[in-house]
Structure formats: C-alpha cells, structure tokens
Amino acid sequence: MDEAKRSALNEFWINLKTAPGQIYRAMFRGGAPVSDRTRSSFVFGNVFLHLHSVRTHLWSLKWSTTMGLGLITTAAFLITLVTGILLMFYYKPYPDVAYQSIKDIHFIVPTGRFMRNIHRWAANVMVVAVILHMARAFYTASYRKPREFNWFIGWGLLVTTLALSFTGYLLPWDQLAYWAITIGANIAQSPREITDAMGITEYFDIGGLQREILLGSEIVGEESLIRFYLLHVMILPLILAMLMAVHFWRIRKDGGLAKPKNVDELVAADQKEHYPVFTEAPQKTYQLAAVVKGKTPAVGSGPENTVPSMPHLFYAELGVLMFTVLICFILAFVSDAPLKELANPLVPENPAKAPWYFLGLQEIVSFSAFMGGIGIPMLCWIGLGLIPFLDKETEGTGEWFGGPGGAKLVGWSALYGFATSIAVEAFAIRFGWLREWFPDIPQLVITFVNPGTVITVLYAAFSIWVLRRFNSTRAGALALFTCFLAGFIVLTVIGTHFRGPNWDFFWSPSHWPGH
Amino acid sequence: MTTTPGEKQSRFDPEPMPRRDFLGLAALGTMIAAFVVSLFGMLKLPKAAVSASPSKKYKVLLPDALPEGEAFIPPGRNVAIYRDGEGVYALSTVCTHLGCIVKANAKGFECPCHGSGFAKDGVVTKGPAPTALPWLKVTGGAGVYTIDEDSHVKAGTKV
Ligand code: HEM
Numbered sequence: 001m002d003e004a005k006r007s008a009l010n011e012f013w014i015n016l017k018t019a020p021g022q023i024y025r026a027m028f029r030g031g032a033p034v035s036d037r038t039r040s041s042f043v044f045g046n047v048f049l050h051l052h053s054v055r056t057h058l059w060s061l062k063w064s065t066t067m068g069l070g071l072i073t074t075a076a077f078l079i080t081l082v083t084g085i086l087l088m089f090y091y092k093p094y095p096d097v098a099y100q101s102i103k104d105i106h107f108i109v110p111t112g113r114f115m116r117n118i119h120r121w122a123a124n125v126m127v128v129a130v131i132l133h134m135a136r137a138f139y140t141a142s143y144r145k146p147r148e149f150n151w152f153i154g155w156g157l158l159v160t161t162l163a164l165s166f167t168g169y170l171l172p173w174d175q176l177a178y179w180a181i182t183i184g185a186n187i188a189q190s191p192r193e194i195t196d197a198m199g200i201t202e203y204f205d206i207g208g209l210q211r212e213i214l215l216g217s218e219i220v221g222e223e224s225l226i227r228f229y230l231l232h233v234m235i236l237p238l239i240l241a242m243l244m245a246v247h248f249w250r251i252r253k254d255g256g257l258a259k260p261k262n263v264d265e266l267v268a269a270d271q272k273e274h275y276p277v278f279t280e281a282p283q284k285t286y287q288l289a290a291v292v293k294g295k296t297p298a299v300g301s302g303p304e305n306t307v308p309s310m311p312h313l314f315y316a317e318l319g320v321l322m323f324t325v326l327i328c329f330i331l332a333f334v335s336d337a338p339l340k341e342l343a344n345p346l347v348p349e350n351p352a353k354a355p356w357y358f359l360g361l362q363e364i365v366s367f368s369a370f371m372g373g374i375g376i377p378m379l380c381w382i383g384l385g386l387i388p389f390l391d392k393e394t395e396g397t398g399e400w401f402g403g404p405g406g407a408k409l410v411g412w413s414a415l416y417g418f419a420t421s422i423a424v425e426a427f428a429i430r431f432g433w434l435r436e437w438f439p440d441i442p443q444l445v446i447t448f449v450n451p452g453t454v455i456t457v458l459y460a461a462f463s464i465w466v467l468r469r470f471n472s473t474r475a476g477a478l479a480l481f482t483c484f485l486a487g488f489i490v491l492t493v494i495g496t497h498f499r500g501p502n503w504d505f506f507w508s509p510s511h512w513p514g515h
Numbered sequence: 516m517t518t519t520p521g522e523k524q525s526r527f528d529p530e531p532m533p534r535r536d537f538l539g540l541a542a543l544g545t546m547i548a549a550f551v552v553s554l555f556g557m558l559k560l561p562k563a564a565v566s567a568s569p570s571k572k573y574k575v576l577l578p579d580a581l582p583e584g585e586a587f588i589p590p591g592r593n594v595a596i597y598r599d600g601e602g603v604y605a606l607s608t609v610c611t612h613l614g615c616i617v618k619a620n621a622k623g624f625e626c627p628c629h630g631s632g633f634a635k636d637g638v639v640t641k642g643p644a645p646t647a648l649p650w651l652k653v654t655g656g657a658g659v660y661t662i663d664e665d666s667h668v669k670a671g672t673k674v
C-alpha cells in the first residue's frame with residue numbers, strides 16, 4: 001500500500017519532469033530530421049510544410065531558376081499580414097477619425113510609425129515582386145502544360161494583390177487617398193463614356209452601378225471607407241490566402257517547377273555539392289505512377305536529381321524571408337509612409353496621383369477615361385490569362401527566354417516597346433491630341449483613337465509580324481509581353497516623374513510651380 | 516415467361532434509377548437551388564435601396580454685390596453660380612472626366628487632375644473630359660435660389 005502510493009507519486013514526478021519532452025514528441029512524431037525517412041516525415045507530418053513535396057529537384061533550388069521572386073512575394077505578404085493586424089489595434093474606419101487614428105499611430109503609438117512604414121513598404125515590395133515573378137514565369141515559359149492552371153491562379157493573385165494595394169490607399173483618409181479613390185471610382189464609372197455617346201445611359205448604366213457598388217453611395221464618404229476597409233482587411237486577404245494555397249499546392253501537383261529537357265546534364269555539377277541523394281537507398285515504388293496521370297516527376301525522367309526539402313529548400317525559403325524582412329526594415333527606417341492633409345472634398349490634391357503602379361494607367365486615362373482605365377487594362381488582363389492556351393509549343397520550356405528568337409528577340413522587342421511608347425507620348429505631349437486640333441470632334445473618336453490605343457495597336461502589329469516571321473506563337477508572345485512590359489515602364493515613369501500640377505509635363509518635380 | 520429489360524422481377528433486382536442516386540441527386544438539386552437563391556439575396560445586399568448620399572437640392576442666398584462674371588461658390592458645394600444681365604445660372608464644377616473639382620480661370624475652367632479645359636459656358640476646349648460641365652436647375656428669385664444638382668438644364672438657361 002505504502003509502496004504503491006510512493007511509486008504513483010514517483011511516477012507522477014517523473015512524468016512531470018519529462019512532460020516537455022513528451023509534448024515535443026507528441027507534436028513532432030517523426031523525430032529529428034537526420035535521415036531521409038525522418039526528413040520526409042518532417043514535411044508530410046506538418047500541415048503547413050506538406051504543401052511542399054518531400055524532395056526538391058536541384059534545378060528548382062538554383063537561384064537562376066526563380067530568383068526567389070515568388071517567395072519574396074509570399075514573404076512580403078506575410079509581413080503585411082503581421083503589421084496590418086497590429087495597425088488594426090488603433091485604426092478606426094470612419095472619415096476624419098480615420099485620419100486622426102493614423103496620426104496617432106504615426107506620432108503617439110510606440111513603434112506605430114515603424115509598423116506603418118513596414119506595412120507600406122512591404123506592400124510595395126509585394127507589388128514589384130509579383131510583377132517580376134510573373135515576368136519570370138513568362139520568360140522561362142513555365143506556364144505551359146501542365147502548369148496552365150497555375151498561371152491562371154497566379155493571374156488571380158496579381159489582380160488581388162493590386163486590389164489590396166488600391167483599397168489600402170484610401171484608409172488614411174488624407175488628400176492623396178481621397179482624390180486617388182475619387183479618380184479610381186470614376187474610372188469604374190467610365191463605361192458611361194460609351195453609353196453616353198450611344199445615348200443609352202438611361203437604360204443601361206453599368207458604369208454608374210459599378211461605382212455605386214464600390215462606394216456604397218454617390219460620393220466618397222463613410223460608406224465607401226467602410227467598404228474599402230472590409231475589402232482590405234477581410235475579403236481580399238482571405239481570397240489571396242486561398243489562392244496562394246492552391247498556387248503552392250499546384251506547383252507540387254504539376255511536378256515541381258518547370259525544367260528544361262536536358263535538366264539532368266545541367267544540374268550534374270551541382271549534384272556533387274549537395275547532401276548525398278538516397279543515403280539509405282530506399283526501395284523505389286512505382287505505385288504512384290500507376291494512379292497519377294501524365295508526366296509525374298517519377299515517370300520516365302531518368303535519375304532523380306532531387307534532395308530532401310528539409311533542409312535544402314526550407315533553409316533557402318527562410319533565407320528569402322529574412323532577406324525580405326531586412327529590405328522592408330531598411331526601407332521603413334530611411335523613409336516614412338506619406339500622410340498629407342486631411343481629405344477635403346472641395347479642393348483636389350494637385351496633382352492627384354494614385355499609387356505609383358497605377359500611374360501608367362493614370363497616364364493613359366488622361367487621354368480617355370474608358371480606354372485608359374478599363375478598355376486597355378481589360379485587354380491586357382484577358383490576354384495575360386490566355387497566354388498558356390494560345391502558345392502551346394514545347395520548345396524552350398523552363399529556359400530563360402526559351403523559344404524561337406530567344407533573348408535576342410526579347411531585346412529587340414524591348415527596344416521597339418520603349419521606342420514606340422516614348423515616341424507616341426512625346427508627340428502627344430508636344431503637339432496635343434485630337435481635341436486640341438478639332439474642338440468639335442465627337443468623343444467616341446477620341447475614345448478609340450488616343451495615345452493609349454495607338455500604342456496598343458502598334459504593339460499588336462509588331463507582335464503579329466514577329467509571329468509570322470518566326471512562324472511561332474511563342475515568338476509572338478515574347479514580343480507582345482515584352483512590348484507591354486516596356487510600355488508599362490515608360491508610362492509609369494512618365495506618370496510618376498514627369499507629370500506635375502494639372503497633369504502638365506515637367507522635366508523634374510523640382511520645376512513644379514509653387515514647390 | 517418473357518421479361519423486358521428493366522422490368523421489375525423481385526425486390527432485389529436493380530432499380531432503373533437506384534433509390535440512393537435519386538435521393539442524392541434530389542438533395543444536390545435542392546442544395547444548389549437554395550444556394551442560388553441565397554446568392555441572389557447576398558448580391559442584393561451591397562446596393563442600398565436608398566443611397567446614403569447627401570441631399571443635392573439646397574437653397575442659396577446670393578450676395579447682391581456679386582460682380583458679373585464672378586462665381587459664387589456656396590460653402591461646401593461643388594457648384595459655381597453666376598449672375599449677369601440676363602439672369603442667374605449655375606454650373607457644376609465637378610470635372611466630367613474623373614470627378615476632380617475644376618477651378619475658374621480667365622478663359623473658363625481648368626481641371627487640376629488631367630488638364631481638361633472648359634469654356635465659360637462649360638464646353639470642353641481641351642483635354643480628356645468627354646462632356647461639357649452641366650448646367651444645373653436653378654429656381655427662385657430675388658436673391659434666394661434653389662439649386663438642384665441632380666437636374667441638368669440646357670446650356671444657356673438663366674432665371
Ligand atoms: C501573390 C502573388 C503570388 C505568389 C505569392 C506566388 C508564389 C509563387 C511561388 C512561391 C512559386 C514557386 C517558384 C518561385 O518562387 O518563383 C510560384 C510559381 C509559379 N507562379 Fe506564382 N505567385 C504569385 C503570383 C503569380 C502570378 C501573377 C503568376 C502569373 C500570372 C504566377 C505564375 C506562376 C507559375 C506559372 C509558377 C510555376 C513556375 C514554374 O513552374 O517554374 N504566380 N508562385
């Protein structure tokens with residue numbers, strides 16, 4: 001009796017002492033990741049990590065394959081998530097009060113300004129990274145079968161990312177925010193340019209409806225702020241997170257990242273530097289190959305040049321995360337997020353500029369609201385989404401600038417893209433456009449013939465010429481994508497740097513009157 | 516005894532459409548129907564029946580000493596009211612391009628956002644604005660006028 005009692009007490013004591021270890025083992029059942037087997041279970045035993053496959057191809061780990069751009073985007077998103085939640089402690093989505101709460105965050109809340117700066121900078125990093133990541137997926141022809149669907153998901157991610165930035169821009173409720181959103185909301189209304197010209201706005205006012213649903217009212221007011229807030233902190237992040245999960249899962253299901261045909265020779269040199277493959281020489285089974293359709297990584301691809309994801313891939317991912325955090329920290333240290341005066345619906349900010357990545361659009365919007373704000377962006381967006389279905393060639397998949405024409409074609413296309421957009425813009429800035437020459441010209445003519453549409457048509461014509469010349473859809477796609485990228489850069493730079501008050505041309509912001 | 520295919524011989528024979536499939540499909544169908552109906556409800560929610568916009572009709576006291584050709588701007592409104600020999604009239608100062616507020620200048624109006632220019636009577640002279648600045652309905656007299664921003668009148672209408 002006495003002895004039993006003592007031993008139960010004893011056992012309790014031992015249990016208590018070993019509890020931390022037990023909890024740890026209950027959580028991580030596989031044990032330390034030291035062998036091939038435990039390294040695998042480290043991945044598939046974890047709900048978050050198992051979006052990865054347990055082994056990663058050496059090609060995917062090469063810096064030149066991805067430049068880590070998708071990961072930088074992910075990291076920037078995580079940073080905005082954390083800092084955004086912190087900002088929500090103090091932010092109040094009500095006109096005027098919102099402005100004061102941002103001021104409080106900026107000047108009173110401990111670390112508030114730093115958090116706000118990081119949030120702002122990470123959002124910018126995310127936009128840059130997502131655009132570059134898309135360009136890399138395009139230039140390495142990684143969108144091809146079986147990755148068409150993942151390109152599609154990425155296409156959704158691009159729009160969601162831009163929408164997140166746009167909705168966030170209103171929240172400080174300062175002059176910059178107010179007038180950028182006024183312009184944005186009126187772009188949503190701009191189909192009226194067409195319906196007005198046809199005289200059917202009374203019966204079919206899609207533009208007005210879009211604007212009203214976006215703003216919840218006829219003006220940018222409290223209803224609009226709460227809508228933008230809801231979109232910014234709930235709806236869009238949820239959509240983004242879901243799309244990201246699908247995006248990552250599909251990478252795995254599509255057999256990892258796209259690889260060139262001769263990938264085995266290409267990674268042969270790297271192979272020796274890495275942790276030896278299959279130290280324990282496991283029995284390879286082909287059961288998977290029997291149930292999974294198509295070219296899974298294990299089917300017919302010779303020696304598997306893979307290494308365990310833990311540690312090779314995960315340490316690389318952590319490295320990219322730390323790098324992105326560092327960049328955002330440095331930027332947040334050296335540059336404060338802007339905050340202008342309180343929003344004033346009577347006096348527009350002059351110039352009223354949207355976030356920089358929309359200034360290219362604002363530049364063509366300054367010729368025609370509908371074409372610049374809806375027509376041309378829609379065309380680009382639909383074109384982007386269709387790329388994998390319009391180019392189904394196989395040459396050059398997984399290679400930088402792969403496909404007929406290659407890097408040389410991209411170079412020439414970039415030159416053409418830059419030259420035409422600069423020339424058309426310079427002409428319009430120097431000589432004006434149709435309305436200045438023919439004051440009575442109908443609006444519909446300007447809607448369809450303006451610098452934005454002229455550049456678009458010139459790009460399309462060039463790409464069709466390239467497509468025929470090389471007799472290759474990939475060559476046409478390379479030309480078109482490169483042209484639009486160049487046009488985007490030119491217009492964005494003009495909108496950001498060369499446009500001042502009244503949207504007039506200035507060689508530098510230091511020449512602005514009154515500045 | 517001859518049998519035709521699908522004719523029921525015993526309760527163990529397969530039914531033409533298995534009962535489970537039928538019930539399953541029925542459940543699926545009602546679920547989709549319910550989902551579509553509730554989706555309509557949800558889609559209707561974001562558009563309020565009465566828009567939370569401020570009133571666009573208001574009274575204005577016009578100063579007696581308003582010089583001809585100079586705009587009177589009622590406090591907090593984006594409207595320019597003029598008086599000349601023929602009467603009183605009002606123009607909206609919301610740019611028809613993308614909604615910035617235009618400023619009066621010697622020639623008429625100019626917009627700070629994308630440089631649209633308008634003549635004194637609101638007609639577009641320059642820039643991207645698709646239509647003229649609208650003339651607003653003015654009623655009343657003897658210094659007290661009612662402006663209705665929602666009803667536009669023909670350019671040149673003065674009271
Ligand atoms: C929030 C936005 C996005 C995130 C977080 C994201 C993340 C990623 C990550 C982590 C990868 C793995 C390879 C890498 O790091 O580059 C990847 C691959 C890929 N992404 Fe994205 N992405 C985003 C947007 C996009 C967009 C806009 C597109 C194109 C329209 C796109 C198309 C692809 C494709 C096709 C792959 C597979 C590439 C290959 O197989 O080589 N993604 N993405």
Ligand code: FES
Nearest residue numbers: 610612613626629
């Ligand atoms: S809003 Fe007036 S020119 Fe664009």
